[in-house]
Amino acid sequence: MKIAIIGGVAAGTSAAAKASRTNPEAEIVIFEQGSDISYAGCGLPYYISGVTETKDKLIMNTAGEFKEKYGVEVKLKHTVTAINPGQKTIDYQDLTNSTTGSYSYDKLIISTGASPIKPPLPGIDLENIFTLRSVANAEKIKAMLKTADTSKVVIIGAGLIGLEMAEAFSKLGLKVTVVEMQEQVLPQFSSEMAALLEKHLKDQGVDLILGDGVDHFMGSGSVEKVFTAEGKEIAADLVLLSIGIKANSQLAETAGIELGASGAIAVDEKLATNLADIYAAGDCAESLDLLIDKPVWVPLGSTANKQGRVAGENAAGGDSVHKGIIKTSITKIFDLTAARTGLTQEEAKSAGIETAAVKIKAPNHASYYPGREEIHLRGIFNQQTGVIVGAEVIGGAGTDKRIDVLVTAISQQLTANDLFQLDLAYAPPYSGPKDAVAILGMVAEKKL
Amino acid sequence: MKIAIIGGVAAGTSAAAKASRTNPEAEIVIFEQGSDISYAGCGLPYYISGVTETKDKLIMNTAGEFKEKYGVEVKLKHTVTAINPGQKTIDYQDLTNSTTGSYSYDKLIISTGASPIKPPLPGIDLENIFTLRSVANAEKIKAMLKTADTSKVVIIGAGLIGLEMAEAFSKLGLKVTVVEMQEQVLPQFSSEMAALLEKHLKDQGVDLILGDGVDHFMGSGSVEKVFTAEGKEIAADLVLLSIGIKANSQLAETAGIELGASGAIAVDEKLATNLADIYAAGDCAESLDLLIDKPVWVPLGSTANKQGRVAGENAAGGDSVHKGIIKTSITKIFDLTAARTGLTQEEAKSAGIETAAVKIKAPNHASYYPGREEIHLRGIFNQQTGVIVGAEVIGGAGTDKRIDVLVTAISQQLTANDLFQLDLAYAPPYSGPKDAVAILGMVAEKKL
Known part of the structure; x- marks a missing residue:
């Protein structure tokens, strides 16, 4: 064969x-x-940052x-x-x-x-406008950073790659501006959760231009300026295009x-x-x-x-299936982890499901154990049945744990009360006696 | 009312x-x-260690x-x-x-x-033999450590509290010996998984005496020696009794x-x-x-x-239920996290379920991202149905995540293939493209 x-x-x-x-x-x-x-x-941003x-x-x-x-x-x-x-x-x-x-x-x-999508904008073929999809792309970016005097980077598109690269370039000491056509970063997140990321990016010195797209690029040979549809002019030694694939x-x-x-x-x-x-x-x-x-x-x-x-x-003659996905994604952006899974409220509505969103903040572990960090959880619950159909989690250490528990819960159509009942593992370094997921369930149950 | x-x-x-x-x-x-x-x-060991x-x-x-x-x-x-x-x-x-x-x-x-259970052993009422259940107990132990010249501690019982206190006393610079009647530490774990912990405890300088119990204590006023049933004699300035409650x-x-x-x-x-x-x-x-x-x-x-x-x-007049548990527990022992949930093979057998145990080792996250640590997972699967009925996870960072996903999976009677299908969150800092839980499912599916 x-x-x-x-x-x-x-x-x-x-x-x-x-x-x-x-x-x-x-x-x-x-x-x-x-x-x-x-x-x-997925490792390319980490290779570029070193x-x-x-x-x-x-x-x-x-x-x-x-x-x-x-x-x-x-x-x-x-x-x-x-x-x-x-x-x-x-x-x-x-x-x-x-x-x-x-x-x-x-x-x-x-x-x-x-x-990567490369839109036919004026100036798009100038030098030092990159995409990032392969090791070869990464090598080109690294080579430029090593040889040329690069201090200002403009990233077009605030999706997963765009934001991971905002961190990578910032860690290399570059001044980073992110331009995003939508009114928020990471459009797969709700605007209230995305706002947490936007604040964090700004706190880390990243300039965000939201609700504005690129009109054209200018430069002689190499890119020097990015002009937005709203008329902003941004100096750039390097542009990363990450508007999608x-x-x-x-x-x-x-x-x-x-x-x-x-x-x-x-x-x-x-x-x-x-x-x-x-x-x-x-x-x-x-x-x-x-x-x-x-x-x-x-x-x-x-x-x-x-x-x-x-x-x-x-x-090869075997018999196997991939049943499907629930659109889980996760990314690390400086000190925050941002993760989501399942349906958004808009997607649920399109599917005929009326939902209520429940947002809570809970510690990752016991208050008296060192290294406590906050985790924000937002669950989307079916209003009739109480079943959780989507979730977003943004926060410090332990964010990845909560999304994976919620992925499993959403896959199995657990209700708000089921989340409370889960016999999740508790010891002071790992969670509170009531885990963040259980608290989300408790608050949702009360609200529904 | x-x-x-x-x-x-x-x-x-x-x-x-x-x-x-x-x-x-x-x-x-x-x-x-x-x-x-x-x-x-649950915070008392951390209060004692500082x-x-x-x-x-x-x-x-x-x-x-x-x-x-x-x-x-x-x-x-x-x-x-x-x-x-x-x-x-x-x-x-x-x-x-x-x-x-x-x-x-x-x-x-x-x-x-x-x-705490305090067995009627000769010498049990000597000074400096403690149990640990309340803040008052912890204060007594701390007071003694502060005032008396304490260098040798014997812990009776290698359960959760016993091992957490082995870490706490070691961190305070004390020489710790743990005496356990059973042939392994943490009897709720399988012997092959407990062996990982035993090695780690020894590597950290803790002396383990397994398969041996205390016969009597000796000392004038204060405890000075612990004698085991097998005739061992262990010098002790302080004894912690943690054989159970x-x-x-x-x-x-x-x-x-x-x-x-x-x-x-x-x-x-x-x-x-x-x-x-x-x-x-x-x-x-x-x-x-x-x-x-x-x-x-x-x-x-x-x-x-x-x-x-x-x-x-x-x-108070409301209407609420606690459905039950699946016997999840977790503990931090030096640099390892040890967690378990669900049935042991013996418990499953008593309930008429024939099981197969599947043990794997997987990294907590992508090999090229810093801080990679190993996680050992052992799943107990129903041989007829492929449903996972129990799990143990021991390893570094991310162990707590895997047990909580498995808690959720076991609660919902997921099969080995279901574990593979879960759309768990992947980015290099959080997991491999195939998460440890998915790998457990894949290996189990092949074995069953």
Whole structure:
């Protein structure tokens, strides 16, 4: 059996590893257009800031190691130019020497990822305007910081990457301005929770320009100024574009593979596409939103890893499913952790669920134990049933714990009272006798 | 309405506060035989080690503050000598002046707690043999450490308190020996997981004597030596007895209140006893084990707080339940966190469930982010259904998160595959792309 995998980052390498374990006899080939496989995209901000010291640490396996561990052949700098589902072949080009070739597969896994959106603004092609998606991107940014006299950075877009990079650049001593078209940072959060982050960013010296977009860039050769739609002019030695990403689904679409409304590849829970023997996984594919039973596109490393594993197992003859997601995300922004999961009030309303939002503040652990920090929790509860359908948690140490408990609770449709009843672990260094999650449940129960 | 509460620590003060909010008109009186209310018993080891600097920090509310906040009268140094359910009165003695009195109640809440077991061993009444249950106990130990030349401590019993105190005494520069009758520390853990703790304790310089009990103590006035059943002789300037506690249920039993098989007070989910208008809550009362649907006695601060709240609400005319527990516990022992929840393999077997244990080791977060630590997880899975029924987690930072996710998962009878599917929050500082809990699920699924 021959398994071809297009793209060798999170989903592609997970798929290859699992396929190899499922069917050690299979011939598995990864076609990766870049020069690295299995790098940790989520680690790029930490590599730039120096928190992660070397590039090697970000690369889980080199092509050679991958071959040795899993018996998988990795063709680096090979771009796949066409999928031919009728012949069950893919056409590729070797970017090193421009030769082309064709590979015939029994099963194909598409894990082509996603690419940063680069809007066609005047000046967008000036030097020192970067995106951040690959190790190569990060190397370019690091090289510039090392060689050029860089002091002012403008980040366009206040999503996860934008804010993680605001921290990274600030830690390097740069003056950071973040420009965001929406009226708040992290649009997946409610405005009242986002306000906590905005205050924290400002306290850390980051300038925030909200509700304003970029109109154009100016500079001679290199970018020097960013002009916003509202007429603001911001000096910039370096610009990071982080307004969003789009699924790399065109190759699939051209081959007749169905895309979802999001523009990413439509898959079922086995990660199968509409065409026989072709799977898709990772940032190029949709997932099922388990709470509204509809496909959504939320490209994240955790989902890519799960989907890759499931696609790999199924391609190799196994039987596995990825049931779906509830849109959990988490990020560290300076001293705060910001996490969310489940439905927003607006999404719940669209799904016909009337909700009440309950916001509390609770300590991460006992008051008399050192290192107490505050955690803000906001739960979205179904008003009729008391079931929790969404949550946001922002705060210090222990924020990640509370979101993961709430992820599990929301997945299981627990009610406010159920949150109170949970027999969560208590000792002074870990929580109060009533955990923050239990307090959220108690307050919600009273309000509902 | 008059509500009397016997005992004013965790459950009693929770009950009083909730009763007062439920029915602000009620006359609520707490009878507490000690000289403090609402102190954090779980914080005593940290007070002794100095991590918690002052006694005040351990006391959530003084009697005066409690009166002011909740309108609840607190009678300190008042011991209740009898409950008269027929007359609906309690008899008490004021320990300050030995006067006695009687109080008539409409509703009564018994929250008399538990007391350390002090076995009738030869020499047990020597000076400098302590138990640790109250602020007064802690003050005595601190006073001795301050005034006497203390360098060698022997702790009898390697349960939660025993091991927390091993850390506390070690941090104070004392040489600590722990003597435990069972063949392992923390008997609620499996022997393979307990071995991780035993190694860590030894690495920290703690001497462990397992599978051996105390035969007698010797000394002139003060304890000087501990002799074990196996004939070992251990020099000791101070002995801490932490072999266990027993429910303070005799007052209730004498009044005709039913006890459970454990010797603690039997209650229903409303925390009602067998006698009308009498509730019990906290360390003197049983709980329902939700996994085997049988009453058990697992006295812990988290349960005491919940039960107190529920008993208080019900006594004041509300309608609330405490559904039960799954025997979760957690403790910090030097640099390790040790936590457990649910059934052991032996308990599952007694309940007719054949299980398989699955043990893995996973990092707390991404390898390239600083501060990576190892976490050991051991799950107990129902062999027929794949449902997880119990778990132990021991390791560094993030251990508390994994146990709380597993608590939630076990409460909801999730399967191994469900653990893999959970959309847990991923970013490099918080987990790997596959969280430790997901990995446990994956490995279990393969094994089952």
